[in-house]
């Protein structure tokens with residue numbers, strides 16, 4: 001070999017080796033990050049094969065688990081879940097896969113959670129003192145230490161000696177500077193932050209910087225007095241936010257099945273979120289994604305024809321839909337002839353046959369009529385946009401995917417499935433019989449909500465058991481480019497189970513699902529007993545008593561749910577929720593009643609109040625109890641901003657509970673009305689007059 005050739009060989013050996021080293025480096029980094037791409041795996045066939053085998057096994061495992069779940073559902077006595085996978089028709093009924101997911105049996109890590117966009121854009125903080133402080137401090141820190149990217153640490157102080165609020169950002173900033181080889185004491189960092197704050201802030205009395213770096217903020221009491229007077233004369237003014245279009249999918253029961261306590265939680269939480277959004281001026285779509293489509297309607301229609309032949313003339317009186325469902329399911333399982341008819345009806349329903357559609361409508365109407373009673377009790381407004389709304393949209397969806405993203409679909413055992421990025425469990429888009437699934441309808445719904453309804457924020461108030469299903473659907477939406485995560489937010493607002501006193505899933509004594517109407521009626525009964533026990537029926541008119549009874553009964557059920565951290569399971573207990581002490585609706589109602597009694601007993605007219613406030617632009621607030629109450633009142637906007645971001649409604653309950661407690665303290669310590677000579681009553685200019 002000539003020297004030249006040797007050199008060439010050496011060079012190519014060297015470059016091959018350095019390529020290898022570079023490849024190895026990429027592989028190691030990718031492995032550490034868990035991002036082994038197919039392109040990288042091609043270089044190490046063994047590894048690629050192992051990965052493929054692993055994927056296959058994982059998928060097989062999920063199929064097996066699905067079959068087990070399916071079998072379990074079949075074996076379960078009185079099992080009413082209609083999967084009808086052998087039907088030659090389309091179905092959106094929850095397939096076994098959904099059940100397996102619900103039970104958490106499918107394994108596999110949940111796909112990456114959608115990034116949460118810092119979504120609520122405040123145009124004007126208005127009365128939110130904390131919001132204004134936050135934005136002032138954020139700006140001061142950014143001006144003093146540009147690009148340092150340290151989260152703002154600002155909180156209320158428990159000890160008034162250290163002011164009303166304290167900013168503790170100086171310490172982490174000093175640490176970060178140190179890491180960048182800049183030595184600065186936290187005290188000096190704090191001084192630099194202070195120097196960047198405006199010299200005069202209307203609501204701040206003084207700002208003290210402690211040598212250790214704490215920044216103590218003292219509010220201006222005159223400002224608070226003026227604010228409270230303004231609140232009294234002009235009412236609540238919430239911060240001004242950029243208007244958003246928000247869709248809230250909540251309640252969403254299934255037709256012909258009993259609405260259960262899980263749906264009750266969804267209804268209460270979803271409605272409260274809507275009310276909050278409406279209060280800040282968002283454009284809110286209250287959507288009931290009812291389960292009103294699927295092969296189970298075949299058997300229900302067949303049974304309807306037999307049991308209520310004149311259903312076309314008058315709405316059948318099916319008092320117990322659950323029993324009706326069970327009866328038809330039993331016939332479907334045992335009677336071949338009936339089964340055949342059921343299938344025929346499904347086909348007819350899907351081809352929009354007039355009478356069959358009417359029968360389907362009848363069943364939906366009976367079910368909805370029942371649900372409406374629950375909604376009326378709880379004062380819930382919601383619009384039905386159920387699974388049936390997506391009938392044609394599902395067909396369109398499949399066409400769309402086949403045309404635009406054909407590579408995303410995979411055929412397995414005759415089914416069309418897809419694995420969205422980062423997901424171990426596939427979505428079944430088309431079943432082997434050509435039918436659709438819960439996955440298909442949720443995909444179609446997501447596409448419609450983001451592209452047609454043009455939602456900025458799409459919220460699903462659904463139990464945490466469906467988290468994997470929803471996250472997989474969202475991941476598919478991202479893959480399909482249906483929404484832009486930097487400006488839009490798609491979010492599962494999950495909640496835990498409702499438990500009985502025995503800490504087990506909430507059931508009747510005989511182990512049945514609790515009917516919501518029975519539950520609410522029980523609440524009404526208990527509330528009536530409570531009111532009678534307190535002798536209220538003598539003090540109230542019948543009308544007032546009914547109003548009080550409903551406020552107590554339904555208020556308690558709602559508040560008990562909302563005041564618990566929603567992501568956790570909570571124990572449903574009438575005894576606890578009807579207590580007049582602690583964080584309960586009764587305790588809040590008690591505060592409200594006391595306020596009303598001031599007006600009633602002392603015959604103070606609203607006009608007198610208005611006059612008094614108009615002539616007192618700075619309310620005195622001389623008594624500590626009064627001042628504390630005023631401060632809490634002024635925190636409403638802060639609380640609204642907090643909950644808008646977290647969607648954790650217990651934070652709002654904590655706020656009102658604290659407010660009620662402070663009101664009770666105030667009521668016990670201060671006079672509100674002064675009894676002048678000659679029996680003339682005037683509003684006391686100093687609420688603390690009991691002490692003067």
Ligand SMILES: NC(=[NH2+])NCCC[C@H](N)C(=O)O
Nearest residue numbers: 249252253254289291442462
């Ligand atoms: N888009 C949704 N998947 N919403 C929730 C639907 C809840 C479903 N109907 C159930 O009862 O489990």
